[in-house]
Amino acid sequence: MVSVGISAVLAAAVGVYLYFGGRISIAIVIIVSYAVFCSEQNKQVEDSGDKPSDVPPVVQKRKEKHVCACKSGGGGGGGSCCSSKGGKSGGGSCCSSKGAKSGDLSGKKVSIADELEIESLGEQISEENKKQLEELTIDFTDMFTKEKKSTPKPLSSTKSTKRFTKGKRTLKKEAKQQTVEFANIADDGLIKSAFTVSNEKLMSSDIYVFYSSLQGASVSAAEKVVKELSSIKELQNSPTLINLDELDDVDQYFLDVPTEQSFYILVLPSYDVDCPLDYFLQILEETYNDFRVDRYPLRKLVGYTVLGLGDRESYPEKFCYQAKKADFWLSRLGARRMFPLGEICVKFSGLEKVDKWSRLLGKMMLDDEPILYEYDETVDNSDDEEEEDNGNVSDEGVVDVEDLTGKTDDDLAKNSTEVKQMIAKNSPTYKNLTKQGYKIVGSHSGVKVCRWTKNELRGKGSCYKKSLFNIASSRCMELTPSLACSSKCVFCWRHGTNPVSKNWRWETDDPQFILENALEAHYSMIKQMRGVPGIIADRFAKAFQVAHCALSLVGEPILYPHITRFIELLHQKHITSFLVCNAQHPESLRTIGKVTQLYVSIDAPTKGELQKVDRPLYKDFWERMMECLDIIKTVQSHQRTVYRLTLVKGFNMGDIISYADLVERGLPCFIEVKGATFSGTAKDSVNALTMQNIPYLEECKKFVESFVALLQSRGLKYEIAAEHSHSNCVLIAHEKFKIDGEWHTHIDFDKFFEKLESGEPFTYMDYLSKTPEWALYGNGGFAPGNVRVIRKDKKLENKLLREQQAVTAQGVTSTA
Ligand SMILES: Cc1cc2nc3c(=O)[nH]c(=O)nc-3n(C[C@H](O)[C@H](O)[C@H](O)COP(=O)(O)O)c2cc1C
Numbered sequence: 001m002v003s004v005g006i007s008a009v010l011a012a013a014v015g016v017y018l019y020f021g022g023r024i025s026i027a028i029v030i031i032v033s034y035a036v037f038c039s040e041q042n043k044q045v046e047d048s049g050d051k052p053s054d055v056p057p058v059v060q061k062r063k064e065k066h067v068c069a070c071k072s073g074g075g076g077g078g079g080s081c082c083s084s085k086g087g088k089s090g091g092g093s094c095c096s097s098k099g100a101k102s103g104d105l106s107g108k109k110v111s112i113a114d115e116l117e118i119e120s121l122g123e124q125i126s127e128e129n130k131k132q133l134e135e136l137t138i139d140f141t142d143m144f145t146k147e148k149k150s151t152p153k154p155l156s157s158t159k160s161t162k163r164f165t166k167g168k169r170t171l172k173k174e175a176k177q178q179t180v181e182f183a184n185i186a187d188d189g190l191i192k193s194a195f196t197v198s199n200e201k202l203m204s205s206d207i208y209v210f211y212s213s214l215q216g217a218s219v220s221a222a223e224k225v226v227k228e229l230s231s232i233k234e235l236q237n238s239p240t241l242i243n244l245d246e247l248d249d250v251d252q253y254f255l256d257v258p259t260e261q262s263f264y265i266l267v268l269p270s271y272d273v274d275c276p277l278d279y280f281l282q283i284l285e286e287t288y289n290d291f292r293v294d295r296y297p298l299r300k301l302v303g304y305t306v307l308g309l310g311d312r313e314s315y316p317e318k319f320c321y322q323a324k325k326a327d328f329w330l331s332r333l334g335a336r337r338m339f340p341l342g343e344i345c346v347k348f349s350g351l352e353k354v355d356k357w358s359r360l361l362g363k364m365m366l367d368d369e370p371i372l373y374e375y376d377e378t379v380d381n382s383d384d385e386e387e388e389d390n391g392n393v394s395d396e397g398v399v400d401v402e403d404l405t406g407k408t409d410d411d412l413a414k415n416s417t418e419v420k421q422m423i424a425k426n427s428p429t430y431k432n433l434t435k436q437g438y439k440i441v442g443s444h445s446g447v448k449v450c451r452w453t454k455n456e457l458r459g460k461g462s463c464y465k466k467s468l469f470n471i472a473s474s475r476c477m478e479l480t481p482s483l484a485c486s487s488k489c490v491f492c493w494r495h496g497t498n499p500v501s502k503n504w505r506w507e508t509d510d511p512q513f514i515l516e517n518a519l520e521a522h523y524s525m526i527k528q529m530r531g532v533p534g535i536i537a538d539r540f541a542k543a544f545q546v547a548h549c550a551l552s553l554v555g556e557p558i559l560y561p562h563i564t565r566f567i568e569l570l571h572q573k574h575i576t577s578f579l580v581c582n583a584q585h586p587e588s589l590r591t592i593g594k595v596t597q598l599y600v601s602i603d604a605p606t607k608g609e610l611q612k613v614d615r616p617l618y619k620d621f622w623e624r625m626m627e628c629l630d631i632i633k634t635v636q637s638h639q640r641t642v643y644r645l646t647l648v649k650g651f652n653m654g655d656i657i658s659y660a661d662l663v664e665r666g667l668p669c670f671i672e673v674k675g676a677t678f679s680g681t682a683k684d685s686v687n688a689l690t691m692q693n694i695p696y697l698e699e700c701k702k703f704v705e706s707f708v709a710l711l712q713s714r715g716l717k718y719e720i721a722a723e724h725s726h727s728n729c730v731l732i733a734h735e736k737f738k739i740d741g742e743w744h745t746h747i748d749f750d751k752f753f754e755k756l757e758s759g760e761p762f763t764y765m766d767y768l769s770k771t772p773e774w775a776l777y778g779n780g781g782f783a784p785g786n787v788r789v790i791r792k793d794k795k796l797e798n799k800l801l802r803e804q805q806a807v808t809a810q811g812v813t814s815t816a
C-alpha cells in the first residue's frame with residue numbers, strides 16, 4: 001500500500017515539473033513536499049512498533065537474543081505469544097505471564113539468561129539492568145514451592161551459587177550454567193537448580209555436628225562449633241555432636257536422614273595415611289555409585305557445611321584434602337552447601353579460626369535474607385580451579401561423560417579399588433617416622449634400635465625382658481611388620497604419626513623381603529654406634545647376630561597378613577619371637593603359629609576404661625578382646641602366653657577385681673605389669689599423658705601386691721616372681737613356673753629351637769630356665785655386667801655443679 005502511494009506521488013511530481021517547463025524553483029518545491037510526506041509515513045510506522053529507533057544498544061542486544069522457549073514462534077510484529085496477562089513493554093513480550101517477575105519458568109529462563117549475558121558483555125550494564133537482574137534472581141526462587149517430578153542429576157561442579165559479589169568470569173560461567181539448567185526446566189518441567197532456605201527454617205532445624213578425629217583437634221573444634229551455635233537464642237534445638245568414627249551405621253545419617261529438618265555440619269581432619277575417615281568417604285562414594293539406592297538422598301537435608309582441619313605447612317599439596325572430598329561427595333549426594341567449606345591450618349591459631357568460622361556460620365544462620373543455592377551444576381568445569389579431580393563421575397544413564405581431567409568411569413573405578421602403599425616413600429609420614437629414628441622397610445614395616453640395645457652395648461643396663469625372660473638386649477631387634485594399628489592408645493609413643501586402620505588394605509611386602517631388609521637396616525644402625533664412647537667390643541660384635549625379635553615397636557604386627565610366615569622365617573634364622581598384639585584381632589590370633597612368647601595387651605579391665613585408654617577403632621572392641629582371651633586359654637594354650645598390663649594413673653589402675661576376672665578368663669602363663677613411660681605430649685591431642693599419669697615404682701608394686709592377693713583369694717595360683725625396677729616392671733607368674741621352690745621364668749632358647757626343629761608338639765614347659773637371683777622380686781632386676789647410671793642423680797649432680805659455678809662466678813664478680 002505504501003509503495004503504491006509513493007509511486008503515484010512521484011509520477012505526479014514529474015508531470016507538474018514537465019508542465020512548468022522543468023524550472024529549478026518548481027523542482028525544489030517538489031523535493032521539499034516529498035520529504036515532508038516521507039517523514040509523516042515514518043512516524044506512522046514507528047508508532048506501530050515495527051522499527052527499533054531509539055532503544056539503547058544494551059537492550060537492543062537483549063532483544064536480538066530473545067528466544068521463545070515455548071517454541072510457538074517468535075515475537076515479531078508486536079505480537080505476543082502464549083501470554084496470559086500481557087507483557088511489560090509494548091515492544092513484544094512472549095511467554096510472560098506477569099511480566100518478568102514471576103510465574104512461567106520458560107519466561108524466567110529467557111530473562112535470567114539474557115540478563116546475565118548482559119552483565120557478561122561488560123561495562124554497558126546500567127544500574128537499572130542490575131536492579132532488574134537482582135529482582136529476577138530472587139524471584140525465581142518462588143519455584144521452590146513447585147513439586148519435583150523426578151530426581152535431578154548432579155553433574156560435576158560443586159560450587160554453590162550465592163548472591164555474593166562475583167567476578168565477571170564466574171558470573172559469565174554461571175550464566176552459561178543457568179542457561180543449561182533453565183533449559184532443562186523448560187524441557188521436562190523439573191526444578192533443578194535453585195532452592196532457598198529461610199533463617200526460620202535454619203533456626204528450627206535439627207543440627208548435627210559430626211566429627212572424626214585421631215588426635216583430638218577435630219573433637220575440640222566440633223565442640224566449639226556446638227558451643228557457638230548453642231549460644232544462639234533463636235535456635236530451637238540444641239545441636240547434637242556425633243563421632244563419625246564410632247557410627248555403627250553411616251547409612252543411618254548419610255543414606256537416610258534423621259529428620260527432614262536436619263542440617264549437617266562436618267568437622268574433619270585430613271590424613272595422608274589411612275584413617276577412619278577413609279572409610280566414611282568411601283561409603284559416601286559407594287552410595288553415590290550404588291544404583292540400588294536413591295542417588296541423591298541428602299537433598300532431604302536443610303543443608304550442610306564442612307569445616308576442615310589440617311596442616312598446610314607439612315602437607316601443602318594435601319591440605320584439608322579429605323574435608324574437600326567430603327564436601328564434594330555430600331554435594332554429589334544432593335546436599336546443599338549452606339556455608340563455605342572452612343579450611344583451617346591447626347598449626348597457626350587453629351582454634352581461634354574455628355571460633356571465627358563458627359561465629360560466621362551462626363551469623364549466616366541468623367541472617368533473614370533467603371539463601372540461594374545451586375546443587376545441580378553443569379559438566380563444564382574446565383576452568384574451575386577448586387574442582388576435585390577425582391570426583392567426576394559420569395552420570396547414570398548417560399554413557400560415559402569423560403570429564404575434563406581425562407578420567408573415565410573405568411579410571412575412577414580403578415582408582416577407588418587401587419591398593420595404596422601404607423607409607424609411601426614420598427609421603428610426609430615417611431619423613432616424620434624417619435626423623436623419629438625409624439628405618440622404614442618396604443612400605444609398611446619398620447625397625448628402630450631401642451635405647452636398651454644401645455645401653456647394653458655400652459654396659460649401662462638391659463631391658464626388663466633380660467630380667468624377666470633372659471633376652472639379651474644388645475642382640476634384640478625391635479621390628480614391626482605393620483606400622484599401622486587399630487588402636488590409638490594414650491600411652492603410645494608414636495604420637496599419632498602412624499596410620500590407623502581396622503584392617504589390612506595396603507600393598508603387601510613379602511616376609512622374606514621384610515626380614516632381610518629389616519636385618520640390614522638394624523645392622524646399619526648398630527654399625528653407626530661403633531664410635532660411641534663406652535661400647536663393649538664383645539657385645540658390639542655379637543650385636544651383628546640378632547638373637548631376638550621384639551615384634552612390638554609401634555603398630556599392630558598381627559595386622560600383617562603373613563605374620564605366621566614371617567615368624568617362621570625368624571625361627572629359621574634362630575631368632576626368637578616376642579609377639580605383642582593388642583587383643584583386637586581374634587581371627588589372626590587364633591591362627592598364629594608357634595611363637596617364643598605371645599603377648600596380649602590388657603590396657604584396661606573394663607569396657608569403659610579400655611575405650612578411654614586404647615581409643616580402639618573397632619566398635620566391638622570389648623567383645624574382640626574377650627574373644628582373644630578365650631583363644632589364649634584354649635587354642636593357644638600351648639604357647640608361652642603373657643598378659644601385658646600398662647598402668648596409667650587416672651586411667652586404669654582402680655579396678656583390680658575386673659583385672660582378676662580377665663585373668664580368670666584367659667589363664668595366661670604370666671602377667672607383666674609395667675608402669676607407663678612418659679613419651680611427651682602429642683600436639684593437639686586429647687587424653688595425652690602428662691607426668692601425673694606415670695605411676696611410681698612403689699605405686700606399681702602396691703597395685704601388683706593387691707592384685708596377686710586377690711587372684712590367690714579366688715584360688716588362682718599366681719605369685720609375684722621377678723622385677724625390673726628401672727622400668728617399673730613386675731612379673732606375676734603362674735606357680736607352675738616355680739619348680740622345686742625356684743622360679744623358672746627365663747627361657748632356654750636353645751631348647752626352644754631344638755623342640756621346634758624336632759617337629760614334635762611342645763609347650764612352654766619344655767623350654768624353661770631358672771630365674772637368676774638378681775632378677776627375683778625384691779632384688780631390683782639389674783643385670784650384672786652393667787653399671788647403672790641414675791639420671792636423676794646425674795641431673796642433681798649437674799644442678800649442684802651449676803649452682804656452685806654460679807656462686808663462684810658471683811664471688812669472683814664481687815671481689816673483682
Ligand atoms: C600422620 C599424619 C598425616 C597427616 N596428613 C595430613 C594431610 O594430608 N593434610 C592435612 O591437611 N593435614 C594432615 N595432617 C594434619 C592433621 O590433619 C591435623 O593435625 C589435624 O588437626 C588432626 O586432627 P585430629 O587431631 O582431630 O585428628 C596429618 C597429620 C598426621 C599426624
Ligand code: SF4
Pocket residue numbers: 450451452453463464465471472473474476477478550
Ligand atoms: S625387648 Fe624391646 S626394649 Fe627390650 S631390647 Fe628388645 S626391643 Fe629393646
